Amino acid sequence: METRPAEQLLVDVLLTDHGPCGPYDAYRRLRELAPVLVTTSGALVLTRYDDCAAALRDPALGKADESLGFRLSEVPEELQRRAMQRFRRTMLFRNPPDHKRLRHLVASAFTPRHTEQLRRKVVAQIDDLLDGLSGRTTADMISELALPLPVGVIGDLLGVPLKDRTMAAPLVRDLVAPLEPAADAAAVRRAAEAEDELAEYFSRLLTVKRDRPEDDLLSRLATARGDDVLDDDECVGSAILLFAAGFETTTNLIGNGLAALLDAPDQLAMLRERPQLAAAAVEELLRYDTPVQTDGRTVLESTRVAGVDLEPGQVVLTLLGAANRDPARYPDPDRLDLTRAGPSGLSFGSGIHFCLGASLARMEGAELFPRLIARFPDIRPAGEPVWRPGLSFRGLASLPVAL
Template sequence: MTAPPRELLLAALLADHGQAGPYDAFRRLREAHPALLTQSGVLVLSRYDDCAAALRDRRLGKVDESLGFGLTDIPEELQRQAMHRFRRTMLFRNPPDHQRLRRLVADVFTPHHVQDLRARIVLQIDRLLDGIADKPVADIIAELALPLPVNVIGDLLGVPAEARSAAAPLVRALVASLEPSANTADLTRACEAEDQLAQYFSELIAAKRADPSDDLLSRLAAARGDDTLDDDECVGTAILLFAAGFETTTNLIGNGVAALLSHPDQMALLRQRPDLAATAVDELLRYDAPVQTNGRTVLEATRLAGIDLRPGQVVLTLLGAANRDPDRFPNPDVLDITRTGTVPLSFGAGIHFCLGAPLARLEGIELFPRLVSRFPRLTLASEPIWRTGMSFRGLSSLKVVSR
């Protein structure tokens, strides 16, 4: 007997899924209610084609769709207070403001420009792998998956090296408020974290304005001087670029290594065929996506997945479910790094497609073959520890034996 729709939805969004992930719960929801309209008017989509269509539909946009999805009883005032600067960034804005904010930094993240960073990224990877080689047991998250993207985006932005490690946990506290399961304590911590990040980046941007360098924060500081950005937009964009520059990439690396360790045949194949790195990254992104959900708000009356929607309604796309849709990906629960034509929705789609996707992919393409080649006996030292929450799916610890 099929479980009631709300029970299936709560099992998918609020349960602690651990290593197995939410995919069995997603499958049950997709098979029973692929377009589920909740009592609060939220449309939850889990098929690939429906999710892709929603993310690309210009009649849908960004408003306050991330505020709980109607699944919690958190006071709305606290929900709105959390990340109020963050919400003034391109991530939560619609045209024309979205283009104005994105245009300021978009050229730095184009595939062509990102390729110019390859040599520096490889140097960082090799240095971090050297550190792992010196230890009998290493934590992939703390010693590789986190410091690599933090340092890459820190260099691009111009964030001093000594400040990066302190800012990273504040970002984690901030993005936790985007989880469907976020509670009052999570949002309170998010408010405190945003205030601390805002103070730091305000001071750093002021310093860049007085003494500019060849980095992104100096560009933002100059844009502020031309009234292109107001204060909150400038600081919020700095926080967004730093957060987005490592949060999803850390999860990509951690989830990817965990997947390869649990599929030794695929790890051996990548070791033998490093030319498969690009398809392997796409497959790892599909198999266990670093971001599992993406929301939109209806701006104009429209019809999606056979359901009429009015302005103000929220559409929640389950990216992880879409990436395991058998109508789009044959044998979707099988990890196959030779899979071709893979276009996962892990970075979203449409005008809000992740700006840093080319950079994240390049870091993965360079890292995974080097890791499995450098450490042919790589094995788990203990059970992986997964972070709570589902929207941002990742590990807090992944301890391995490298020799």
């Protein structure tokens, strides 16, 4: 089979703003045409669930600059090096043993046990936000719910002052733009500027935490001793990462999930009548419209993935949204079914880089959705949703509803 048509289809997938329908039909066509695609540049692109899961767990694959995505537009090398220079020194882009050292310092704050201890505070924040919507006829579910809830939760966990959170959140959106395959020089430049601003802010905040530590994660980072001590860039980068990862995926989970429920009134009614389905519903919503669509790896040592022999330096791109709609794993994958049984989706990745905050994001969604639809049983669309551009981070900029 010629790879050129499949490679052109891949480029279309990576460059298109897919909007309400998402990239899923294009994924299906790519999977049917070339489920294991080796591009002319030597990158391996995977769309099947089993192949993606195996690649993410393969210890011969790791993180490097190449895993930031396919550079489909010209970006000066100096600018590429400058952008995300501290972010790239975090656990997200490090391999063992550094990865284990960086993750160990904060991992205990995200265990299922600790997440359960946070449940009461999360529910209180949800109730406060829903109280603020009471008596309203319309609302934007992104700016008034999907964004402020996880920003508030991670802000409390880290110890970011309330007054600073609305300043830092928009900078995160600029910071992660280079993770999009089609990021251009302007986006990378904005990311570099955003990282500089975030680094300056968190450097000051970490200094305060070091002098007057409290019971929060930033204080733990700032006062680490012995084997856990981080250098300045690692400390600042980790603070930025934890704040960014704490809300970016969860905001998309809430927004994408609510949009999917509004498009499937039978499933919305089922969840209203059976709130005990909440945890399973979150898993299905994560699968159905995946918040993070791609995950990249770089080959660290010779290995074989999906039947392809790989050498160090090659890039492996796993299309998580495609894996989550693989009909070999999920019958009728394009249908939303809150009672669906089957394997856990790959929405939070897999292997050593499995999302640290997965249990927290799941808990936030499981507590929010039943409360929202119980408080506003007639919730319905009130205009066209606005989707953010890009592929890697699939989410809404606006979701107007009638309450």
